[in-house]
Amino acid sequence: MKVLVPIKRVIDYNVKVRVKPDNSNVDLANIKMAINPFCEIAVEEAVRLKEAGVATEIIAVSIGEKSCQEQLRTALALGADRAIQIETSESLDSLNIAKLLQKIVEEEQPQLVILGKQAIDSDNNQTGQMLGALTGMPQGTFASMVKVDGDKVNVTREIDGGLQTVALNLPAIVTTDLRLNEPRYASLPNIMKAKRKPLVVKAAADFDVDLAPRTKLLKVTPPATRQAGIVVETIDELVEKLKNEAKVIS
Amino acid sequence: MSILVFAEHDNSTLKAETLKTVAAAQAIGGDINLLVAGHNCQSVVDAAAKVNGVSKVLVADNAAYEHQLAENVSLLVTELANDYEHIIATALTTGKNFMPRVAALLDVTQISDIIAVESSDTFVRPIYAGNAIATVQSLDTKKIITVRATGFDAVATDGNAEVVALDTATDAGNSSHVSDELTESERPDLGAASVVISGGRGMQNGDNFKLLDGIADKLGAAIGASRAAVDAGFVPNDMQVGQTGKIVAPDLYIAVGISGAIQHLAGMKDSKIIVAINKDPEAPIFQVADYGIVADLFDALPELEAKL
Numbered sequence: 001m002k003v004l005v006p007i008k009r010v011i012d013y014n015v016k017v018r019v020k021p022d023n024s025n026v027d028l029a030n031i032k033m034a035i036n037p038f039c040e041i042a043v044e045e046a047v048r049l050k051e052a053g054v055a056t057e058i059i060a061v062s063i064g065e066k067s068c069q070e071q072l073r074t075a076l077a078l079g080a081d082r083a084i085q086i087e088t089s090e091s092l093d094s095l096n097i098a099k100l101l102q103k104i105v106e107e108e109q110p111q112l113v114i115l116g117k118q119a120i121d122s123d124n125n126q127t128g129q130m131l132g133a134l135t136g137m138p139q140g141t142f143a144s145m146v147k148v149d150g151d152k153v154n155v156t157r158e159i160d161g162g163l164q165t166v167a168l169n170l171p172a173i174v175t176t177d178l179r180l181n182e183p184r185y186a187s188l189p190n191i192m193k194a195k196r197k198p199l200v201v202k203a204a205a206d207f208d209v210d211l212a213p214r215t216k217l218l219k220v221t222p223p224a225t226r227q228a229g230i231v232v233e234t235i236d237e238l239v240e241k242l243k244n245e246a247k248v249i250s
Numbered sequence: 251m252s253i254l255v256f257a258e259h260d261n262s263t264l265k266a267e268t269l270k271t272v273a274a275a276q277a278i279g280g281d282i283n284l285l286v287a288g289h290n291c292q293s294v295v296d297a298a299a300k301v302n303g304v305s306k307v308l309v310a311d312n313a314a315y316e317h318q319l320a321e322n323v324s325l326l327v328t329e330l331a332n333d334y335e336h337i338i339a340t341a342l343t344t345g346k347n348f349m350p351r352v353a354a355l356l357d358v359t360q361i362s363d364i365i366a367v368e369s370s371d372t373f374v375r376p377i378y379a380g381n382a383i384a385t386v387q388s389l390d391t392k393k394i395i396t397v398r399a400t401g402f403d404a405v406a407t408d409g410n411a412e413v414v415a416l417d418t419a420t421d422a423g424n425s426s427h428v429s430d431e432l433t434e435s436e437r438p439d440l441g442a443a444s445v446v447i448s449g450g451r452g453m454q455n456g457d458n459f460k461l462l463d464g465i466a467d468k469l470g471a472a473i474g475a476s477r478a479a480v481d482a483g484f485v486p487n488d489m490q491v492g493q494t495g496k497i498v499a500p501d502l503y504i505a506v507g508i509s510g511a512i513q514h515l516a517g518m519k520d521s522k523i524i525v526a527i528n529k530d531p532e533a534p535i536f537q538v539a540d541y542g543i544v545a546d547l548f549d550a551l552p553e554l555e556a557k558l
Contacts (some may be wrong), residue, residue: 011378013513016381016512017378017381017382018381019382026377026378026381026382038494093359094350094359094360095353095354095357095358095359095360096359098354117494118494120378120379120493120494121377121378122377123362123363123375123376123377123378123379123493124360124362124363125346125350125362125363126350126353126359126360126362127350128350129320129347129348129349129350129351129354130350130351130353130354130360131354132320132321132351132354133324133350133351133352133353133354133355134354136424137424138320138321138422138424138425139320139321139347139351139425141320141346141347142343142346142347144487154428157343158343158487158488159343159344159488160342160343160344160441160488160496161260161430161432161433161488162430162431162432162433162486162487162488163430163431163432163486163487164317164427164429164430164431165427165428165429165430165431166317166319166425166426166427166428167425167426167427167428168424168425169424169425177487177494178477178480178481178487178494179480179481179487213389214358214359214388214389214390215359215361215386215387215388215389216386216387216389217384217385217386218372218385218386218387219384219385220377220382220383220384220385221382221383221385222381222382222383223376223380223381223382223383223519226519226524226537226538228536228537228538228539229524229539229540229541229542230540230541230542231531231536231541231542231543231544232541232542232543233543234543235543235545235550235553235554235557236557238525238541238543238554239554239557239558241541242502242523242525242541246502246522246523246540246541248445248501248502248522248523249445249469249502249558
């Protein structure tokens with residue numbers, strides 16, 4: 001079966017972002033970018049399904065400027081078979097992203113779409129679920145285990161109280177959580193091979209999707225900073241401070 | 251204006267976070283209805299009717315909603331959507347799961363995880379693991395919103411709302427519940443506890459988390475963990491505090507053997523008082539801690555327990 005893996009180019013997770021002085025947005029100039037960690041887990045899961053003989057073809061797709069081809073090549077190096085870039089210079093709302101992905105789902109007819117549960121830049125946690133609603137597919141979000149079984153997929157989900165397993169009819173949507181797998185490192189030969197794998201570029205404007213913005217970013221400010229406190233020498237001192245200064249214990 | 255708030259519950263208890271989500275709805279302003287979707291959930295309905303500021307409790311009690319499958323609940327909420335300008339859920343795993351489906355079905359986008367309300371269409375939300383705070387205006391006519399409960403103070407529970415039973419049963423028929431594997435704990439919920447003590451990689455193994463038990467008992471605390479401790483298999487996933495785990499803001503947060511990666515800080519830096527116990531004086535956790543102690547946790551924890 002075909003597996004579609006939408007991925008996003010985001011700030012590297014080790015980098016702490018700064019807000020622009022004019023408060024218009026965050027400053028991403030000259031910042032290290034990478035594949036969103038949850039998307040990387042999604043690619044890895046698809047590759048494991050292929051290695052297990054369940055998936056037959058893995059298609060990675062990303063929406064953005066030409067620079068996101070870098071992350072598509074990463075996905076290809078990890079084991080995706082081919083890639084699609086949907087070119088746009090706009091920063092699109094999740095709903096518009098989901099609508100473009102819906103068009104790719106209609107074209108490619110994958111049995112499984114695996115996405116990261118959230119991007120670490122916008123922290124929205126929306127696109128997979130929206131794609132599920134638009135395509136009518138059921139969803140297994142925040143997955144820590146995925147088992148394809150005939151025309152169904154069992155997904156174990158990380159929920160507030162622990163774990164929940166649901167059975168979904170295929171085709172279905174899966175969004176990944178951290179414990180689903182530990183992504184491999186791409187080997188040098190695979191990185192070289194990825195350069196020759198097919199990558200198709202399509203223009204977002206050609207998809208007959210209304211991409212008008214649904215939100216307006218009014219301003220971005222730095223968070224309130226916490227003052228570093230004091231270092232105490234002994235547990236006695238700590239307990240005393242918590243009781244008498246902070247008054248958070250009695 | 252009318253606002254529909256989705257009640258978070260497990261068919262027996264209304265989650266405390268719902269009281270904070272209702273507070274967010276009050277900040278927007280309008281007639282507030284609370285939706286209880288579940289099965290055999292009368293005790294939740296009783297609790298929901300007492301939530302202040304709610305005029306009506308809508309009850310969809312049906313087997314299709316027992317496990318709050320996103321496919322079914324999103325159809326239910328979409329069916330009700332005509333009567334409301336705002337539809338709001340708490341940004342916990344249930345709300346995060348089904349709300350974007352509602353948004354897409356209604357052809358609007360969602361504003362996730364708001365921490366403040368500026369006006370009926372403008373909201374404040376953290377982005378980049380809380381390292382930036384965005385003020386966002388929704389251009390859609392209907393607003394679909396999830397609320398980060400730590401941003402709002404709970405409303406009181408001495409109200410008396412009208413209870414209305416809905417006879418709708420929307421079953422998408424493409425998903426089913428197989429099983430739950432829930433963590434049994436006598437301790438308070440991480441999201442609701444006024445004291446949280448969390449362990450990190452420095453705990454070294456799952457057994458050592460027992461060192462936190464005595465302190466948690468004495469303080470009535472919930473026990474949390476960093477991603478590193480969860481990934482290493484020390485403790486289950488539902489204990490993870492951080493950007494993509496649970497967001498907490500207790501009166502007292504004690505971080506034990508946690509270095510303080512930005513992803514962890516994103517989940518706890520709004521706590522009132524932060525205590526850090528770490529043997530590495532350079533650990534970034536000390537930069538946000540009100541009180542830090544540079545010590546081996548295996549010495550510090552038993553002593554702390556004894557002296558509380």
